Amino acid sequence: MNKLSLVAKVSIVIAIGCIATLWLVPMWRIDLAAPQYPEGIFMQIWINDIKGDVDIINGLNHYIGMKTIHKEDFREFVYLPVALGVFCVLGLLVLLRNRRWAFHTWTGLLLAIAAISMYDFWKWEYEYGHHLDPSAPIKVPGMAYQPPLIGYKKMLNFEALSQPDAGGWFFIAAVVLLTAVAVYEWKRAKKITS
Amino acid sequence: MKLSLLLFTLAGAVAMQSCKMKTTSSAVTGDAAARTYVAPGKYDELYNFVSGGFNGQVSVYGLPSGRLLKLIPVFSVHPENGYGFSEETKPMLQTSFGFVPWDDQHHLALSQTNGEHDGRWLFANANNTPRVARIDLTTFKTMEIIELPNSGGNHSSPFLTENTEYVIAGTRFAVPVGNQESALDNASFKKNFKSTASFIGIDKTTGHMNVSFQIILPGMDLDLSRAGKGPSHGWFFFSTYNTEQASTLLEVNASRKDKDFIVAVNWKKAEEYVKAGKARKMATEYYHNTFNEETHSASSSVIKEVLTLDPEELDGLVYLIPCPKSPHGCDVDPSGEYIVGSGKLAALIPVFSYQKFTKAIADKAFEGEYNGIPVIKYEAALHGEVQKPGLGPLHTEFDANGNAYTSFFVSSEIVKWSLKDLQVLDRVPTYYSIGHLMVPGGDTKKPYGKYVVAYNKITKDRYLPTGPELAQSAQLYSIDGEKMQLLLDFPTIGEPHYAQAIPAEKIQAQSVKFFDISKNKHPYLSAGEKATKVVREGNVVHVYMTAIRSHLTPDNIEGVQVGDEVYFHVTNLEQDWDIPHGFAIKHAPNAELLIMPGETSTLKFSPIKPGVYPFYCTDFCSALHQEMQGYLRVSPKGSNVPLKWGTGAEEADAAVATK
Numbered sequence: 001m002n003k004l005s006l007v008a009k010v011s012i013v014i015a016i017g018c019i020a021t022l023w024l025v026p027m028w029r030i031d032l033a034a035p036q037y038p039e040g041i042f043m044q045i046w047i048n049d050i051k052g053d054v055d056i057i058n059g060l061n062h063y064i065g066m067k068t069i070h071k072e073d074f075r076e077f078v079y080l081p082v083a084l085g086v087f088c089v090l091g092l093l094v095l096l097r098n099r100r101w102a103f104h105t106w107t108g109l110l111l112a113i114a115a116i117s118m119y120d121f122w123k124w125e126y127e128y129g130h131h132l133d134p135s136a137p138i139k140v141p142g143m144a145y146q147p148p149l150i151g152y153k154k155m156l157n158f159e160a161l162s163q164p165d166a167g168g169w170f171f172i173a174a175v176v177l178l179t180a181v182a183v184y185e186w187k188r189a190k191k192i193t194s
Numbered sequence: 195m196k197l198s199l200l201l202f203t204l205a206g207a208v209a210m211q212s213c214k215m216k217t218t219s220s221a222v223t224g225d226a227a228a229r230t231y232v233a234p235g236k237y238d239e240l241y242n243f244v245s246g247g248f249n250g251q252v253s254v255y256g257l258p259s260g261r262l263l264k265l266i267p268v269f270s271v272h273p274e275n276g277y278g279f280s281e282e283t284k285p286m287l288q289t290s291f292g293f294v295p296w297d298d299q300h301h302l303a304l305s306q307t308n309g310e311h312d313g314r315w316l317f318a319n320a321n322n323t324p325r326v327a328r329i330d331l332t333t334f335k336t337m338e339i340i341e342l343p344n345s346g347g348n349h350s351s352p353f354l355t356e357n358t359e360y361v362i363a364g365t366r367f368a369v370p371v372g373n374q375e376s377a378l379d380n381a382s383f384k385k386n387f388k389s390t391a392s393f394i395g396i397d398k399t400t401g402h403m404n405v406s407f408q409i410i411l412p413g414m415d416l417d418l419s420r421a422g423k424g425p426s427h428g429w430f431f432f433s434t435y436n437t438e439q440a441s442t443l444l445e446v447n448a449s450r451k452d453k454d455f456i457v458a459v460n461w462k463k464a465e466e467y468v469k470a471g472k473a474r475k476m477a478t479e480y481y482h483n484t485f486n487e488e489t490h491s492a493s494s495s496v497i498k499e500v501l502t503l504d505p506e507e508l509d510g511l512v513y514l515i516p517c518p519k520s521p522h523g524c525d526v527d528p529s530g531e532y533i534v535g536s537g538k539l540a541a542l543i544p545v546f547s548y549q550k551f552t553k554a555i556a557d558k559a560f561e562g563e564y565n566g567i568p569v570i571k572y573e574a575a576l577h578g579e580v581q582k583p584g585l586g587p588l589h590t591e592f593d594a595n596g597n598a599y600t601s602f603f604v605s606s607e608i609v610k611w612s613l614k615d616l617q618v619l620d621r622v623p624t625y626y627s628i629g630h631l632m633v634p635g636g637d638t639k640k641p642y643g644k645y646v647v648a649y650n651k652i653t654k655d656r657y658l659p660t661g662p663e664l665a666q667s668a669q670l671y672s673i674d675g676e677k678m679q680l681l682l683d684f685p686t687i688g689e690p691h692y693a694q695a696i697p698a699e700k701i702q703a704q705s706v707k708f709f710d711i712s713k714n715k716h717p718y719l720s721a722g723e724k725a726t727k728v729v730r731e732g733n734v735v736h737v738y739m740t741a742i743r744s745h746l747t748p749d750n751i752e753g754v755q756v757g758d759e760v761y762f763h764v765t766n767l768e769q770d771w772d773i774p775h776g777f778a779i780k781h782a783p784n785a786e787l788l789i790m791p792g793e794t795s796t797l798k799f800s801p802i803k804p805g806v807y808p809f810y811c812t813d814f815c816s817a818l819h820q821e822m823q824g825y826l827r828v829s830p831k832g833s834n835v836p837l838k839w840g841t842g843a844e845e846a847d848a849a850v851a852t853k
Contacts, residue, residue, distance in 0.1 A: 063743075137744075138817065
């Protein structure tokens with residue numbers, strides 16, 4: 001009675017596929033532009049790395065006293081692949097177990113990972129943007145340099161655009177898909193029991 | 195009576211007004227402005243590399259805008275970026291006669307593959323101290339300079355064969371071979387003076403040059419040259435003047451004969467003779483200077499011998515074609531069939547046929563010998579003559595449709611004519627007295643066409659006056675219609691002679707943005723600020739310095755003494771586009787350094803008085819560029835001030851103390 005519909009089973013496979021792309025493509029992307037950088041500079045966040053013009057950004061950050069960004073500083077680059085790997089394995093178990101409660105729990109897990117990741121991302125941005133070296137050459141009273149969590153923001157001469165990269169969109173797709181199917185399964189369960 | 199006089203004067207004045215000479219203000223018509231306007235943010239269609247003449251450098255313009263993009267230092271020192279002043283670049287200007295800080299740069303040649311510009315290298319000649327340079331078109335830097343032995347006035351250079359097998363260097367001023375002295379009179383000239391045609395071999399992958407062989411010709415002045423192409427590939431053609439062999443008042447003495455020669459050299463045959471061991475080794479001395487991209491440094495080597503070939507002994511190596519009169523340009527059309535000789539003093543332009551020339555050799559259609567070299571009958575090699583083309587023909591370029599464009603110095607015009615029937619098709623005035631002209635790709639098998647540029651010798655009223663010394667003037671004309679149309683007039687620097695142009699897309703994408711610091715193998719590299727130091731070796735002090743926005747490390751240096759030789763080895767740690775740093779120190783009797791990202795450059799400074807010497811970054815690099823400065827303390831000789839250096843140490847200590 002509590003078994004999964006075909007739709008749900010297919011959605012599990014698709015969601016695992018979506019999450020697996022995160023090992024192949026970047027998750028998030030921050031683009032920066034300034035009068036001195038008409039060609040733009042960018043940073044890409046992968047589940048286990050930061051790529052792009054990190055050295056250039058670090059070079060520029062010293063003016064405002066922002067800490068330099070180093071891959072090694074992020075424990076997340078160890079935890080996140082593990083968490084997502086476990087999530088994928090659990091997905092296979094859900095498929096085998098074929099129970100509605102397992103599907104709902106599993107969907108909840110992805111939402112939790114997404115929520116924690118976004119909070120963690122925001123917290124890092126806050127850290128970098130607010131904890132500035134007091135001996136920095138350029139100090140603008142009241143100015144913080146926290147990049148936008150998502151969307152556009154202008155900070156001094158720089159314009160910043162923060163948005164999901166390809167992997168992020170796959171992640172969002174997985175979240176939307178699983179949530180929608182979870183709702184569908186919940187409604188189906190209600191119909192059967194009533 | 196009085197009234198009639200007044201009327202007469204008035205009438206005279208009106209008449210004078212209408213008799214005024216023609217002016218140039220009405221020369222531009224139609225859509226010229228739109229055709230040369232390159233909107234902000236857009237790029238030019240072509241790179242135009244222009245010889246600098248007496249400034250010794252190469253300048254780069256964009257076409258069709260005529261905007262100056264860059265000056266590439268080649269044969270002259272360039273204090274602006276330290277070329278010839280930094281320790282790394284000094285060897286580039288070394289010769290067998292010491293450091294030569296200037297030259298006269300006349301002609302350019304873009305490297306070719308299958309007779310087309312390939313965008314790899316640009317070759318440049320030095321006329322005064324005979325040399326040839328190779329410029330890399332990924333960095334726009336002079337990478338190599340080779341000196342020519344047995345040469346005086348390297349004018350007929352640096353023209354290339356169709357696959358860049360050889361770059362040519364021919365002597366304009368005949369000189370005694372082996373640098374010997376000689377009495378200066380016509381008899382001694384005939385006896386002692388020789389011309390040489392040097393074939394400089396080019397390595398296919400590295401571009402490195404070496405003098406493969408020299409052909410020793412009778413004393414005369416080899417003016418310009420072109421390689422054959424297509425069917426005539428394997429031959430090189432030179433124009434000559436002073437076949438009269440005069441050493442004095444050439445203006446008169448070298449203008450006596452009705453015809454001088456086009457010298458045709460069979461270089462494939464020369465290669466065979468060299469292989470067969472027919473070349474003679476001659477002891478000599480000349481410099482070969484190369485710039486290493488990894489160490490960012492030049493080095494010189496001295497070469498002690500050269501292979502020479504004697505055309506009087508070796509059959510089939512050289513033939514002479516009579517050409518009226520003191521020919522200057524010697525240009526080969528895109529098909530490789532026609533050779534155009536431009537007799538400066540002739541009233542016609544002779545066009546020779548390669549097929550007829552080879553047939554004349556086979557038929558032994560010779561009219562005699564000149565110093566043991568066969569002279570072909572004029573008519574036997576002649577395709578035809580362009581009649582009444584203009585006055586003072588100098589150079590000819592070609593489009594892809596069988597048309598030729600010849601510059602006329604005396605009548606100050608470009609004349610378009612047809613190679614097929616030798617009829618004049620069109621003529622446009624130039625402002626004033628054109629020397630060279632250039633059609634993009636006009637010297638290759640596949641001309642790009644579209645434009646012709648006139649590089650003029652006289653400027654006069656073209657621009658706002660700037661005292662007696664003026665910029666040179668150039669004009670851009672469109673040639674894609676029936677009639678040539680003047681589009682643009684733009685000033686040029688130095689005194690341009692020949693030029694080259696290439697579509698932007700063949701160069702643009704390969705342009706280097708900065709040097710990878712992880713590949714920097716400079717012996718005095720500071721790989722990061724932690725590697726900076728000051729090392730004393732006797733009275734030589736090496737400062738390992740870094741530059742990054744916005745500080746120099748170290749920026750306080752003490753313990754240097756009067757009489758020390760201080761070498762500032764400055765590494766630019768930036769790895770970003772367009773962030774050069776400069777370095778200059780007060781009272782240094784040389785120039786600044788301009789250091790590209792990832793590069794290391796060295797400035798030598800020997801202080802002669804004790805004191806404090808500020809140094810600073812000269813390239814406005816960042817918001818805190820002005821703070822990018824430091825001090826060198828120089829103590830009297832024998833002082834006991836210890837060697838000490840650092841950046842920001844005191845502030846760091848102070849910060850710790852306040853905690």
